[in-house]
Amino acid sequence: MRKFYKFFKFLTFSFVLFVFMSSPKSVLAAPINEILSSPNSLIVRIQERIxxxxxxxxxxxxxxxxxxxxxxxTQAENLAKTKDVDVDKVLSLIKSYETLKEKQGNLIKVASTTVPVEVKEQTVQQQARIEDMKEDMSDDAKEIIEDSQRTVIKTMMDNIEDSGVEKDEVTEFAEEIKNVIDPGSNIFAPGTLEVAPGSPEVAPGVKDVKP
Structure with missing residues (x-):
């Protein structure tokens, strides 16, 4: 099995290198870190399909x-740290993050499997990182981000509950999330561990990043 994964990594690297070398000059002119990390990059899209x-x-x-x-x-975090932040792109990346986490939640639900511990832990850490990104953003941007946060958190809580574990585990997860988010956020309904209803609308003008 280990040999298979080594071969798979080598195959992926070789294919990505081939695509990179045969890409148009306009693609190669982009910063190398963007080519290798941006979700809209051809190389990353191919890598994710593989x-x-x-x-x-x-x-x-x-x-x-x-x-x-x-x-x-991670890409959203990197963009949020730049001097002239492209807020629309950050919001779009977070929306894409939400879509993938929701898709993951649907898989867990269909499989009727227990939510992996690593996924729960990473979700808590991810929400803490999103809170850091929200600090210097406008109220409108924060509202859009919090819509995504509510979806991700609610999906995870439903998955934990549906997996047949003790209700305490759902409460424990919600408390962990509540401990890392800003008390002034609108993620949870006031005084509860219930996720607040989300906004039915998404602000216009947000650039699309494919999930």
Whole structure:
């Protein structure tokens, strides 16, 4: 199995290198870190298709979606730290992160499997990182981000509850989330551990990033 994964990594690297070398000059002119990390990059899209193709069982599919969601969030973080922040692009990446986490949640639900501990832990950490990104953003941007947060958190809580575990585990997860988010946010209904209803509208003008 280890030899297979080594071969798979070599195959992926070789294919990505081939695509990179045969890409148009306009693509090669982009910063190398953007080419290798941006979800809209041709190379990243190919890489993610390969990852998904070789995810043969449900556990692997869940891990792949987590990896891809993490990639979106990391890119959003990097953009949020730049001097002239492209807020629309940050919001779009977070929306893409939400879509992938929701897709992951649907897989967990269909498989009737227990939510992996790593996924729960990473979701808590991811929400803490999103809180850091929100600090210097406008109220409108924060509202859009919090819509995504509510979707991700509610999906995870429903998955934990549906997996047949003790109700305490749902409460524990909600408390962990509540401990890392700003008390002034509108993620949870006041005085409860229930996720507040989301906004039915998404602000216009947000650039699209494919999930």
């Amino acid at each position: 990852e998904s193709f070789f995810a043969f069982n449900m556990e692997q599919k869940i891990v792949v979606l987590e990896k891809q969601a993490e990639r979106r969030l």
